[in-house]
Amino acid sequence: MPLIRPSRDEDLDAITRIYGHHVLHGTGTFETTPPTPTDMATRRADVLGKGLPWLVVEDGGQVLGFAYGNWFKPRPAYRFSVEDSIYMAPEAAGKGLGRALLAELLAALERAGLRRVMAVIGDSTNAGSIGVHTALGFERVGTVSSCGWKFGRWLDIVIMQRSLGAGDSSSPEADEVAP
Numbered sequence: 001m002p003l004i005r006p007s008r009d010e011d012l013d014a015i016t017r018i019y020g021h022h023v024l025h026g027t028g029t030f031e032t033t034p035p036t037p038t039d040m041a042t043r044r045a046d047v048l049g050k051g052l053p054w055l056v057v058e059d060g061g062q063v064l065g066f067a068y069g070n071w072f073k074p075r076p077a078y079r080f081s082v083e084d085s086i087y088m089a090p091e092a093a094g095k096g097l098g099r100a101l102l103a104e105l106l107a108a109l110e111r112a113g114l115r116r117v118m119a120v121i122g123d124s125t126n127a128g129s130i131g132v133h134t135a136l137g138f139e140r141v142g143t144v145s146s147c148g149w150k151f152g153r154w155l156d157i158v159i160m161q162r163s164l165g166a167g168d169s170s171s172p173e174a175d176e177v178a179p
Contacts, residue, residue: 029087110164
């Protein structure tokens with residue numbers, strides 16, 4: 001039975017392998033050189049150090065995907081807005097695990113007091129990512145055309161967003177998240 005849980009240090013090899021696959025074979029990330037486990041550990045520590053979630057989904061003891069939220073922009077006025085990231089192992093495709101993982105990430109971000117989540121999706125033909133975000137209530141707000149070059153072609157990014165909790169209907173100051 002699949003389990004979604006906070007990531008642990010011992011998950012870093014699987015996280016690095018999953019992300020490295022997307023770097024080398026996919027257009028969901030515009031990185032072109034896979035990061036090392038040390039690089040991924042630094043990225044994860046940065047996210048967790050901000051009090052933001054980094055989750056994994058595992059099945060049978062095997063990590064099959066990860067997702068996290070990080071500040072959308074570093075300036076203080078953005079402190080209630082995050083960007084999500086989600087990557088699944090190729091063998092997990094089409095099993096609903098990505099949707100469950102993203103749903104749990106959104107719940108964790110809402111519990112943390114965040115009000116807006118952005119998805120900056122690499123490649124406007126990335127039907128899987130666009131589809132899972134749409135299924136979970138994200139709306140498409142724009143496309144930046146031909147801003148990335150990978151695998152010998154120009155790639156777009158699709159920007160989607162979703163409100164969390166009260167969204168922009170009230171002041172967040174009562175439950176403010178520290179930057």
